[in-house]
Amino acid sequence: MLEVIRLTFVVSGIALAISSALGIPVGAWLGLRRFSGRGLVRALIYTGMGLPPVVVGLAVYLLLSRRGPLGGLDWLFTPAGMVLAQVVIAFPIVAGLTSAALEALDPELPLQVRSLGANARQEAVAMLRQARGGVIAALLAAFGGIISEVGAAMLVGGNIEGKTRVLSTAIVLETRRGEFATALALGGVLLILAFIVNAGLLRLQVTPRHPS
Numbered sequence: 474m475l476e477v478i479r480l481t482f483v484v485s486g487i488a489l490a491i492s493s494a495l496g497i498p499v500g501a502w503l504g505l506r507r508f509s510g511r512g513l514v515r516a517l518i519y520t521g522m523g524l525p526p527v528v529v530g531l532a533v534y535l536l537l538s539r540r541g542p543l544g545g546l547d548w549l550f551t552p553a554g555m556v557l558a559q560v561v562i563a564f565p566i567v568a569g570l571t572s573a574a575l576e577a578l579d580p581e582l583p584l585q586v587r588s589l590g591a592n593a594r595q596e597a598v599a600m601l602r603q604a605r606g607g608v609i610a611a612l613l614a615a616f617g618g619i620i621s622e623v624g625a626a627m628l629v630g631g632n633i634e635g636k637t638r639v640l641s642t643a644i645v646l647e648t649r650r651g652e653f654a655t656a657l658a659l660g661g662v663l664l665i666l667a668f669i670v671n672a673g674l675l676r677l678q679v680t681p682r683h684p685s
Contacts, residue, residue, distance in 0.1 A: 478662065481639040484552050485620045488559035492615055496564045497608060500571025501597045505583065515572070521565030526558075527624025533558040534628045550631040555639070558625040563615035570614060574607020575600055609678045613671055620667055640666070 503515060535541050537549040537557075548554035578600060586596045601608060623641045630637035632646060640663040647656040 492563035496567025504575030526622040530625030530628035570611030
């Protein structure tokens, strides 16, 4: 049980960190900049937000298989392969919702920031701070999508005991065995872990109050 919990945290945590590092800058770029082909990029991002995890798992499986373009990495049926699949799932969610949060801000705000002498990077940072609630919501949605998904984890990880078994795949296994009590217990643990992480992320939404 402890190994399954640890691996669940490691895989989903690393995937969320990578998705955030990539998705927030891309979302800021889409939300703040106007360029040729922007509509196509947004359509691709929003399409990615709705991809079924099992389809993502199949695509990553083919990429990592021996005959696939990434077969040399030898990541199939390893935690690294599972992280890759979860990044593919989470990245468009983070990027798309971050972009939407920035677009919902007052359109005059970027002009005010630039009038104060801010460069492009400073402007993006200031806008992201203003859209903090939306960005945190993007991270929450991405984390919820990857920690509970089963299809990609099964296809890419193989649900190997002691190696790639995480909480979601363990629940499926115990249900197939008819061990419903164990499956329910694992489901409870998954909900508790998700609650803890979500509560921690929600605390980041609270703007600290400075004494006057």
